[in-house]
Amino acid sequence: MAKIAVKAFFGLFFIASGLRGISSGIGTTVVGFLLGGALLLWAWRDMKPRILEKQLQQEVAEAADAASKTFSFKLYGVTYPCQFANAPIHRQTAIEQSKIGDSLFFHEYEWEGAMALAVINRRTGHDIGVVPAVKVARVKSLIDQYDVSGVLIRKEEFVKNGQEYIGCDVRIDCVER
Numbered sequence: 001m002a003k004i005a006v007k008a009f010f011g012l013f014f015i016a017s018g019l020r021g022i023s024s025g026i027g028t029t030v031v032g033f034l035l036g037g038a039l040l041l042w043a044w045r046d047m048k049p050r051i052l053e054k055q056l057q058q059e060v061a062e063a064a065d066a067a068s069k070t071f072s073f074k075l076y077g078v079t080y081p082c083q084f085a086n087a088p089i090h091r092q093t094a095i096e097q098s099k100i101g102d103s104l105f106f107h108e109y110e111w112e113g114a115m116a117l118a119v120i121n122r123r124t125g126h127d128i129g130v131v132p133a134v135k136v137a138r139v140k141s142l143i144d145q146y147d148v149s150g151v152l153i154r155k156e157e158f159v160k161n162g163q164e165y166i167g168c169d170v171r172i173d174c175v176e177r
Helices: 002-024 026-066 091-097 133-145
Strands: 069-074 103-111 114-121 127-130 147-160 163-175
Touching (some): 069 133, 091 127, 091 163, 103 127, 103 133, 103 147, 133 163
Antiparallel strands (some): 103 114, 147 163
8 A cells, every 4th residue: 555655646746846847848847747647547556456356345245244144164176177167277277267256156066975066156167166075064055945155255375285376265145045
């Protein structure tokens, strides 16, 4: 935030110096206005993603308030290739393409003789991970009892075996049928 304030300060400074330079010639004024405008535009562009992120967080929080139950967890299996994608893609690529607030759904399948749930991004159609095995029964019971929608609530980097990856957390919003 401090960098944005510095850019805005210098932008206003150059515009003010351009106004002061009107008496000394048009060149000084134009340069002052151009530099000042460029810095103000740069500061505004840096601020825009933060404003959009805050709006998205507020929308996600409002959706959680509307649900009668919520359940959050960290996805597993994010370091493996997608199993349910139309084209071969790695889950890390699918997570990079995903955005906070994306709607998710669950795909039931069998893994090593047990029920498993893949988490699939509605927007991209790629699976971004799986529900942890210890939470599958709980999530399945919520799916059976409620109208369930999933949402991607957080992405964060982590290191595994010296390699950097992106993990993510999801929230399930449950609404009475």
